[in-house]
Structures are given as structure tokens and as C-alpha cells.
Amino acid sequence: MMPFPVSVCGFSLRDTSLRVFIFNPAALRSIQEVRRSLPIFPYRDDLLAAIHEHQVLVIEGETGSGKTTQIPQYLLEDGYTKGGMKIGCTQPRRVAAMSVAARVAEEMSVKLGNEVGYSIRFEDCTSERTVLKYMTDGMLLREFLTEPDLASYSVVIIDEAHERTLHTDILFGLIKDIARFRPDLKVLVASATLDTERFSCFFDDAPVFRIPGRRFPVDIFYTKAPEADYLDACVVSVLQIHVTQPPGDILVFLTGQEEIEACCEMLQERCRRLGSKIAELLVLPIYANLPSDMQAKIFTPTPPGARKVVVATNIAETSLTIDGIIYVIDPGFCKQKSYNARTGMESLIVTPCSRASANQRAGRAGRVAAGKCFRLYTAWAFKHEMEETTIPEIQRTNLGNVVLLLKSLGINDLIHFDFMDPPPHETLVLALEQLYALGALNHLGELTKLGRRMAELPVDPMLSKMVLASEQYKCSEEVLTIAAMLSVNNSIFYRPKDKVVGGYSTQWCYENFIQFRSMRRARDVRDQLEGLMDRIEVEMVSCDGDNIPIRKAVTAGYFYHTARLSKGGYKTVKHQQTVYVHPNSSLFEEQPRWLIYHELVFTTKEFMRQVLLGFVWIFPLKKRAAAFWTI
DNA sequence: GAGCACTGC
Numbered sequence A: 001m002m003p004f005p006v007s008v009c010g011f012s013l014r015d016t017s018l019r020v021f022i023f024n025p026a027a028l029r030s031i032q033e034v035r036r037s038l039p040i041f042p043y044r045d046d047l048l049a050a051i052h053e054h055q056v057l058v059i060e061g062e063t064g065s066g067k068t069t070q071i072p073q074y075l076l077e078d079g080y081t082k083g084g085m086k087i088g089c090t091q092p093r094r095v096a097a098m099s100v101a102a103r104v105a106e107e108m109s110v111k112l113g114n115e116v117g118y119s120i121r122f123e124d125c126t127s128e129r130t131v132l133k134y135m136t137d138g139m140l141l142r143e144f145l146t147e148p149d150l151a152s153y154s155v156v157i158i159d160e161a162h163e164r165t166l167h168t169d170i171l172f173g174l175i176k177d178i179a180r181f182r183p184d185l186k187v188l189v190a191s192a193t194l195d196t197e198r199f200s201c202f203f204d205d206a207p208v209f210r211i212p213g214r215r216f217p218v219d220i221f222y223t224k225a226p227e228a229d230y231l232d233a234c235v236v237s238v239l240q241i242h243v244t245q246p247p248g249d250i251l252v253f254l255t256g257q258e259e260i261e262a263c264c265e266m267l268q269e270r271c272r273r274l275g276s277k278i279a280e281l282l283v284l285p286i287y288a289n290l291p292s293d294m295q296a297k298i299f300t301p302t303p304p305g306a307r308k309v310v311v312a313t314n315i316a317e318t319s320l321t322i323d324g325i326i327y328v329i330d331p332g333f334c335k336q337k338s339y340n341a342r343t344g345m346e347s348l349i350v351t352p353c354s355r356a357s358a359n360q361r362a363g364r365a366g367r368v369a370a371g372k373c374f375r376l377y378t379a380w381a382f383k384h385e386m387e388e389t390t391i392p393e394i395q396r397t398n399l400g401n402v403v404l405l406l407k408s409l410g411i412n413d414l415i416h417f418d419f420m421d422p423p424p425h426e427t428l429v430l431a432l433e434q435l436y437a438l439g440a441l442n443h444l445g446e447l448t449k450l451g452r453r454m455a456e457l458p459v460d461p462m463l464s465k466m467v468l469a470s471e472q473y474k475c476s477e478e479v480l481t482i483a484a485m486l487s488v489n490n491s492i493f494y495r496p497k498d499k500v501v502g503g504y505s506t507q508w509c510y511e512n513f514i515q516f517r518s519m520r521r522a523r524d525v526r527d528q529l530e531g532l533m534d535r536i537e538v539e540m541v542s543c544d545g546d547n548i549p550i551r552k553a554v555t556a557g558y559f560y561h562t563a564r565l566s567k568g569g570y571k572t573v574k575h576q577q578t579v580y581v582h583p584n585s586s587l588f589e590e591q592p593r594w595l596i597y598h599e600l601v602f603t604t605k606e607f608m609r610q611v612l613l614g615f616v617w618i619f620p621l622k623k624r625a626a627a628f629w630t631i
Numbered sequence B: 001g002a003g004c005a006c007t008g009c
Helices: A031-037 A041-053 A067-077 A094-107 A137-146 A166-181 A196-202 A230-244 A257-277 A292-299 A355-363 A379-384 A400-408 A425-437 A449-455 A461-472 A476-487 A506-512 A516-533 A547-558
Strands: A056-061 A086-091 A116-120 A123-125 A132-136 A153-158 A186-191 A208-211 A218-222 A249-253 A281-286 A307-312 A325-330 A333-340 A345-352 A371-375 A562-566 A569-572 A578-581 A594-602 A606-613
Touching: A031 A041, A031 A094, A041 A056, A041 A067, A041 A208, A056 A067, A056 A196, A067 A086, A067 A094, A067 A132, A067 A153, A067 A186, A086 A094, A086 A137, A094 A116, A094 A132, A132 A137, A137 A166, A137 A400, A153 A166, A166 A186, A166 A400, A186 A196, A196 A208, A218 A355, A230 A249, A230 A257, A230 A307, A230 A325, A257 A281, A257 A307, A281 A292, A325 A355, A355 A371, A400 A425, A400 A449, A400 A461, A425 A461, A449 A461, A461 A476, A461 A547, A476 A516, A476 A547, A547 A594, A547 A606, A578 A594
Parallel strands: A056 A186, A056 A208, A086 A132, A086 A153, A116 A132, A153 A186, A218 A371, A249 A307, A249 A325, A281 A307, A325 A371, A345 A594, A578 A606
Antiparallel strands: A116 A123, A333 A345, A562 A569, A562 A594, A569 A578, A594 A606
């Protein structure tokens, strides 16, 4: 959610070097006039008084109220940065942290990186002079490692709290804890109109301060009966809007690349058949994995007489804003990750989205003028079949990394950690069990020296252990590259379905299949890890093409993920679960007796992704009871 | 013989 009108032109959504061009519709008015015209302005003094009076304040503010840009400036004007104390403001996304900081620096007429700065992974745009610091929530979490009481901050603002990202949820617990012995620290929790009572309740009945936003009304329409084929229903709805409704662009929410491609093809086909009987319809897909130049197309203005339809994933729900959208079509589904701690398996499944998510989608129609939202489900389904809010990420994900971080912050009793919504007990137990097996925790559940070194690396514990083991096997150069490649979630390869043919030359692959963005990300991760090697005392050495030491180092981190060939597939050593080699693997046909895998993912079957011939004999897996740990 | 929603350190 952009807190002020911005228009972002031609950039890659994950481009860390992107430039955001701020379009200020009131450029001719002075900046101070614009600041005074924001909905939050009349509340300035009351807000400051409330902050003065209470240590923790929940701020309920709609998009466009100006809370993200103005509150830190009000606090600065009120003296909260005296003596060089900082005001920190977290955002769930990198782009938001950067663009908001740029806007505030402009409003204050200072150079970005001086008094106003931002801090995101791979990029620290702050200096000793910085007093207003915007950052990603994960970045503030990492700061706890170097400054556990956040002593240099006078105010911490957790913005977009309603999104309930994993990092935000952990921050809640940590900040609530330090606020007890730092009465001078002010904590502001800023959220959209949603669940503010829960935030208040969590922070010991902190008062809620409400700020109205600036939005246009959106009329919501439901179907009379459930739609059997929502893809077809989308296509029909788009064409109906196109033919019967006044000008304005259309935004369609689908669940993934495949659906989006199918929908775009169907729309183009129908338009071709209708020919000149209808006005021009520009059909544009958008999803995170789409190459940047194609993504940029959605931002080009619609030519007069034509209409634009953007077919998007959830990326258009929060991460980016497209100007000119008047109509939203919402089939009510999204892909959601879930994690089964009993098997350690992740899955990505199409599920009905929550009411909160549906309302967020509808809101995308009311940014520039009054809009309409067509929901392809019944009003009854909205009321009775959809969940109120999306399950917070902390309850749907592997917590190995988080548990290691919390342990290194000295939080030993994780079961009683003050989570706003606690993760499943099994998730914590599995994470602790794996950390113990890796040697990061001792039998009392305390962090070992190895664990302390592992916590320094911003990667999953097994990867971290692998990197540390590479020291012993003298292959840190190679292992660091493997770790970087594995921590890039996306495949490095881009596989458009019309180009799946044989006979790839190296050059051709280079030109056609490598995702530049993923590759650059892997390189950034590798650079960052290499920079941390000094601190964890691992020397950079190469094994010069000998793969044995590399496999040993991988095994040292991944012995927990061992599988043995058995009838028709593999059985995991840990859970005796039947799993399969992914057909894209180079070992798909070889079927070796023992394998080590990076992750288990359920799609059509239980697949091991990224497999390796293991050195299982080095680390026989012992089943160790976890019951006696102080966890 | 399959298919990767979206973020983030």
C-alpha cells in the first residue's frame, strides 16, 4: 500500500537499483501545503498528545491518510530525535521502505541518506546523521542481534501491521518485551482498519487512535449462484464490463502464472473473433516471475478509446498499484503456502481467500474514482464460507531460522514466548529438534558456539551448518555458491511453455532460460554471505573441482533430509514417508540408493527438490528424544 | 514425468 500517490515507471519489481519517480499531483503547491492537506493533519496535536501519554499506541489509519510519511516527521518536530535518538519505521516490503524514505527526505528538503534514510537487505542508505529510518521488518529483526534493547531508538513504528508478516509477528513479541524495561521507548503499531482491537489487546489494552483515510466508494456485486468455472466466468465478466460499462480499466485477480496465461489467451481469442464490433481491449498479465520488461507494460497509460485489462496474481493486492483501475473482478481464490511440521513438507494450494483479502482487492477499484467490484461468488459464501482474515504466516511456515534467531537473542523458553498468534507446537518442536541435531543447541536447549555462528548467517539453519562445515572440508568458495543458489526461492530457469524444446546450446540457454533477476539475487546473497565469513571465522578456499568435499559439507547440513530407495520411490529416513525425485532432476532416471534433498514440496506428489548423492555413512541419523529439553 | 502465490533477512 502506497501511502501517497506515486506512479512507478518502467522498473523491475525486484530491482534493488530501481528508481521510483514520484509524481506529485500538487507539484505547484508548496510541500508544506500538501502536508497540511493530508487527512492526518488535523489530528497532529491530538496524536502527539496521545503518544506523549501512552507508551504503546495502536494507530488505525486507512491508505492515503498520510500516516507513514507524516507521523515520523511530527515526532521529529516534537523532539523525539534529541540527542541523536532515532525514529524507526518498518515496512513489509523493500520498495515501500525506499520510496517512503525518498518522499519524506523530499518533504524535509534533505538528501536521502542523511537525516532521512532507509535500510534494506543489500542496501544501507543511512548515515550517522540519520534520525528517521525506514526499513523492512526483517531488517529491524536483525538489528536486535547487535542492539537487543534498541537503545538508539526513541520510537519504533510497526507499519502495515495488519499484514502480519512473519517478521512483524516476531517483532511484536520482542518489542513488547523490551518495552517493559525501556519505559522511554515509544511503540506505535499502525494498521489498516482491521483487527486493531487484537493489536490493542496484545499490547495490554493500548489505546487505539483512529485516522480516516481518503478513498472512493466501491460498489460490490455478487453472483446469484456459485460459478463452476471461474476462469470462464472471468472472461465473460471482462467482456461484459468492456461492452456495457463506462471507461475505466479492469483488474482481474487469479492464482498463478498458468491461470493468468490461460485467461489472457481466452480473452485475446474472444476479442479476435469479435473484431471491430468492440472497442480495443489491451490484455496484460502481471505476476512476480514475469520478466521485467513485460511487467512494465501494465504501467503504460491506456490509449483513448481503448480499455486495459490487467490479469494479476496477489502481487496487485498489496505490492503494486496500477493507476486507472475502476473495475475489479475477484473469483475469491489465492495460492497459499502451508507447512506440515510432522512431515516437514510444504505445499502450495489454491484456497478461498479471506474476507479481509477480498476487501483489499475491492479497494483497488476505488483509488482514483468510485469503482465497482464483481465478486464471482455469492454473498452467502462471502459471509459464511470465507475466513475473516488470512492465517498469519507464522502459523504456515518452517520456523528453523526464526527459532535460531530467538535463541541467539537469549530467549530460551520459546513455548512461552509471547506470540500474538502462536505457531503450531509441532513446528517449534521440529525446529528445535533439527537445531539440536545440527549441533546448534545443546541438550539443555541452549545455543552452542556453533549455533551462535550459524545465527549470524541470514539463511536456513541447514544451509548455515553446510556453510560452516565447508571450512573443515576446504570448499567454502563452492559451498557458498550452492547456499546462495538454494536460498533463491525461484528457479534460476525461466520456462515458457512454448519454448520447451530439445537441443540447448550454452549460449541459447543463456539467452533464453536464465532468469536474470534470480541470478542477480543469488549473486547478491553470495556477496552478503562472503562478507559475513570473516565474522564467523570461515576462510574462503576452493576445492578446485573435487566434488567429494562439497558433498561432505552438504551432508553435514542436510543429513536430516536423507531418503532411501524403496519400492516405487524413496522413503525418508526420519519419517518413513514415501517421496519421489522431481522429474526435472538430473538424478530422476539414475535412482541412486541414498539421496539427500534440499526440500520436500507437495504438488501432484510428494517431491524432493534439489537432490544429491549423499555421504550418509558419515552421519548415521539417530533418533533423539526431544521431550526432556527446556524449550 | 511435472508446473513455482507473495514477501523478507
